[in-house]
Amino acid sequence: MDKLMRIMTKDSALVPLGAILLGLLFGALVMLVGGYNPIVAYAALLDKVFGSAYDFGEAVREITPLILTGLAVAFANRTGLFNIGAEGQFIMGMTGASIVGIKFDLPWIIHMPLAVIAGAVLGGLWGGLAGYLKAKRGVNEVITSIMLNWTALFLANYIVNAFLLQPGQQRSYEIHESASLTIGWLSELMGNARVHWGTLIALAGAAIFYIVLWRTRQGYELRAVGHNPEAARYAGMNVNSNIVRAMFIGGVFAGLAGVVDVLGVFHYQTVMAGSPGYGFDGVAVALLGGNNPIGVVLAAILFGSLTYGSAGMSFAADVPPEIIRVVIGSVIFFIAAHGIVRGLIRPLKGKSKKEGAA
Amino acid sequence: MDLLLKLGELINITLVFSTALIFTAMGGIFSEKSGVVNIGLEGLMVSGAFAAAVATYTAEEAGMGAASPWVGLIAALLFGVIFSLIHAVATVTFKADQVVSGVVINFLAAGLTVYLVKIMYDGAGQTETLNEVFSKVKIPFLSDIPVIGKGFFEAYPTTYLAIFIVALTYYVLYKTPFGLRLRSVGEHPGAADTMGIRVSRYRYLGVMISGALAGLGGATITLTTTSSFSHNTVSGQGFIALAAMIFGKWHPLGALGAAMFFGFSQAIRNFVQLFDFAKGIPMEFLYMLPYVLTILVLAGAVGRAKAPSALGEAYDPGKR
Numbered sequence: 001m002d003k004l005m006r007i008m009t010k011d012s013a014l015v016p017l018g019a020i021l022l023g024l025l026f027g028a029l030v031m032l033v034g035g036y037n038p039i040v041a042y043a044a045l046l047d048k049v050f051g052s053a054y055d056f057g058e059a060v061r062e063i064t065p066l067i068l069t070g071l072a073v074a075f076a077n078r079t080g081l082f083n084i085g086a087e088g089q090f091i092m093g094m095t096g097a098s099i100v101g102i103k104f105d106l107p108w109i110i111h112m113p114l115a116v117i118a119g120a121v122l123g124g125l126w127g128g129l130a131g132y133l134k135a136k137r138g139v140n141e142v143i144t145s146i147m148l149n150w151t152a153l154f155l156a157n158y159i160v161n162a163f164l165l166q167p168g169q170q171r172s173y174e175i176h177e178s179a180s181l182t183i184g185w186l187s188e189l190m191g192n193a194r195v196h197w198g199t200l201i202a203l204a205g206a207a208i209f210y211i212v213l214w215r216t217r218q219g220y221e222l223r224a225v226g227h228n229p230e231a232a233r234y235a236g237m238n239v240n241s242n243i244v245r246a247m248f249i250g251g252v253f254a255g256l257a258g259v260v261d262v263l264g265v266f267h268y269q270t271v272m273a274g275s276p277g278y279g280f281d282g283v284a285v286a287l288l289g290g291n292n293p294i295g296v297v298l299a300a301i302l303f304g305s306l307t308y309g310s311a312g313m314s315f316a317a318d319v320p321p322e323i324i325r326v327v328i329g330s331v332i333f334f335i336a337a338h339g340i341v342r343g344l345i346r347p348l349k350g351k352s353k354k355e356g357a358a
Numbered sequence: 359m360d361l362l363l364k365l366g367e368l369i370n371i372t373l374v375f376s377t378a379l380i381f382t383a384m385g386g387i388f389s390e391k392s393g394v395v396n397i398g399l400e401g402l403m404v405s406g407a408f409a410a411a412v413a414t415y416t417a418e419e420a421g422m423g424a425a426s427p428w429v430g431l432i433a434a435l436l437f438g439v440i441f442s443l444i445h446a447v448a449t450v451t452f453k454a455d456q457v458v459s460g461v462v463i464n465f466l467a468a469g470l471t472v473y474l475v476k477i478m479y480d481g482a483g484q485t486e487t488l489n490e491v492f493s494k495v496k497i498p499f500l501s502d503i504p505v506i507g508k509g510f511f512e513a514y515p516t517t518y519l520a521i522f523i524v525a526l527t528y529y530v531l532y533k534t535p536f537g538l539r540l541r542s543v544g545e546h547p548g549a550a551d552t553m554g555i556r557v558s559r560y561r562y563l564g565v566m567i568s569g570a571l572a573g574l575g576g577a578t579i580t581l582t583t584t585s586s587f588s589h590n591t592v593s594g595q596g597f598i599a600l601a602a603m604i605f606g607k608w609h610p611l612g613a614l615g616a617a618m619f620f621g622f623s624q625a626i627r628n629f630v631q632l633f634d635f636a637k638g639i640p641m642e643f644l645y646m647l648p649y650v651l652t653i654l655v656l657a658g659a660v661g662r663a664k665a666p667s668a669l670g671e672a673y674d675p676g677k678r
Contacts (some may be wrong), residue, residue, distance in 0.1 A: 084397075139653075147597075147650070150597070162640065323469065324469070325465055325468060337451075338454075339458070350362040
């Protein structure tokens with residue numbers, strides 16, 4: 001994992017930019033093979049994102065949870081853990097927000113924060129569980145996270161089915177207005193785009209991510225454990241409790257992503273046939289963002305716009321929107337295998353540095 | 359008597375659900391024994407399931423009749439190998455993080471296959487339904503045994519093939535020089551290198567074999583249970599196979615047992631109404647069962663599994 005961290009620090013932004021370019025090129029190639037015109041397709045994509053105030057608002061709606069799940073994965077990465085469980089934490093966040101939003105009826109000044117906190121804590125506990133199993137039982141967090149993702153999916157469906165279901169529907173009742181995060185006036189201004197306060201929560205999350213990791217003693221410990229657990233242990237730090245804490249905080253971020261999806265966008269929770277996917281995209285966002293809060297926000301903007309714009313691509317240019325999954329997948333591929341990107345960049349730079357790899 | 363009959367059926371359905379997991383778990387063993395983590399098994403299964411559907415349909419159209427699913431099976435194997443090469447190139451040649459690369463495989467497979475399906479079948483989200491899929495084969499005499507006969511000896515050819523692959527995996531890994539070298543590369547690549555074993559070559563082979571077997575695993579689903587391919591044909595079975603491999607402690611027989619256990623926990627869903635005690639259990643908890651059990655098992659109920667020592671580490675000759 002430490003290799004990933006070097007990306008941002010050593011090679012600045014060249015590798016991520018190169019990877020994005022190669023990813024888009026690869027996507028274009030696949031479109032050509034499929035008999036489509038990639039220029040038309042990409043233009044349609046851009047048009048979809050920036051075409052109208054409504055589309056812009058909806059693109060922001062798509063970007064917001066990606067910032068939070070990206071932070072969830074990045075936070076764990078910074079502490080030497082791989083949080084592939086953001087998906088499950090997202091679902092638990094949704095569920096916590098739904099329960100409080102539907103079952104309670106309080107003045108908004110209590111209700112909304114309570115619903116947000118319930119989801120965040122539930123997501124945090126779900127992440128913390130993987131951390132606990134790693135710390136206490138030595139179980140690899142990647143495997144437990146994957147299993148917890150599926151467990152969360154079915155558990156959430158059970159909760160919705162058993163306690164929150166709107167009769168005759170495959171979804172819950174709507175949350176009370178007092179728990180909503182929707183910004184009504186702005187939404188009206190933007191042609192009813194589903195804009196919500198969650199976007200501010202996400203940006204605040206990025207700031208908190210930075211402050212916690214680089215401006216507090218706790219953050220120093222977390223980074224030290226991530227950097228070299230043995231040395232951290234020798235320095236008297238409790239590695240195990242740091243693992244649990246890191247996974248809990250990561251889970252809080254992912255849980256918040258689920259929270260804003262329920263309280264800000266849909267106002268209800270469906271019985272899901274499959275995972276929503278924001279958690280897995282978070283892995284991509286964290287990687288592209290170099291596990292750094294500003295990078296994560298930028299990466300979320302990119303992936304969110306691509307995902308949202310892909311609908312326009314299929315509408316205007318008839319290209320199946322799944323092509324965007326291929327683009328995002330290959331962007332991560334080129335970042336993970338950054339040797340390829342470096343190899344291509346080096347001749348462009350003119351002078352061949354003796355050892356490009358740090 | 360009626361219950362006994364149902365028991366035979368339960369065994370049979372367990373085998374049907376296990377088959378794909380068995381293939382894929384064996385694939386996972388080859389990759390991880392060589393030292394390469396493969397959480398991309400899910401994506402490799404998806405690519406196999408896709409290739410099988412397309413190839414079988416094409417063969418059907420070309421009038422190949424009952425041979426069509428076999429064509430599909432071979433296509434799945436080849437396509438799985440090709441897809442796994444992405445993982446091998448990234449992790450072995452470019453020393454990419456193996457978990458990340460696995461995530462990429464899952465991403466790419468999910469996107470690319472649905473994209474291709476939409477192109478090939480005029481925008482439809484799934485392939486045409488196949489007519490020529492595998493049907494169950496009765497083994498003479500053995501299938502006449504009560505309960506067991508219906509359970510074990512009236513199965514799809516892929517099930518028998520999967521059991522054969524388990525035996526073959528065991529033989530190759532523990533009884534041949536190739537297996538010894540493959541395992542040494544996963545345990546101590548430095549030492550293996552000193553002995554003149556080409557570490558990257560064996561890791562490439564390990565990953566490619568995993569692609570072939572996971573491809574077959576995915577094909578099994580298309581060619582026996584679903585008869586078509588769509589985005590949710592595989593839906594998480596690759597991850598269960600991964601769990602089966604770990605649950606089975608990276609040993610072919612252990613993984614076989616675990617895969618059958620997970621197959622059973624999927625099959626039991628179809629049989630809940632038969633048992634009084636199970637009637638009150640909500641379906642969601644039955645769906646959850648394999649995943650929760652995996653966590654409990656890994657958390658120490660059965661003792662700690664020992665992964666290959668060098669699993670997850672890129673081999674760097676300079677650090678030997």
